[in-house]
Amino acid sequence: MSDLCVRDCMHEGVISCSPEAGLEEVASVMRERGISAVVVMQDGLLAGLISKTDLVNASFIEPYMRYWRGMVARHLMTAPVVSIRPEAPLVEALTLLRARRIHRLVVAEPAAGGERPVGILSVTDIAEALGDRPVPSEP
DSSP states (O other): TTTTTTHHHEEEEEEEOTTOOOOHHHHHHHHHHTTTTEEEETEEEEEEEEEEEHHHHHHGGGGGGGGGGOOOOOHOOOSSEEEEEETHHHHHHHHHHHTTTTTEEEEEEEEEEOOOOOEEEEEEHHHHHHTSSSSOOOO
16 A cells, blocks of 8 residues: 555546535535535636535434525535645555544645645545455554
């Protein structure tokens, strides 16, 4: 695993929405594309992340939604987003996922004014990349 980097295992490209996208639109995109998270982007830069878990948690407050009219992606997104560079060692990504207790990282490159997302690396991606290799313990 020490020879693998994030770029070797990530899904290239991201499915995104604007911070003003409605939550129904975000849920529809996830359902249609068969994905579990949508990257929120503003002016081509990483602004946040919305996962299926975020949407499920929001559904628990559905009885109160009439008081929250106009709820959009920016209201529910996780920000700042935990990100990693494509050239980072895979073991660094694994350590970050474990430490933060999260399921995915946005793979991003530095850009003027922030980060430009270029892909997603999930726990599933790492498991598939490792195959029969042993998972290393944290350094």
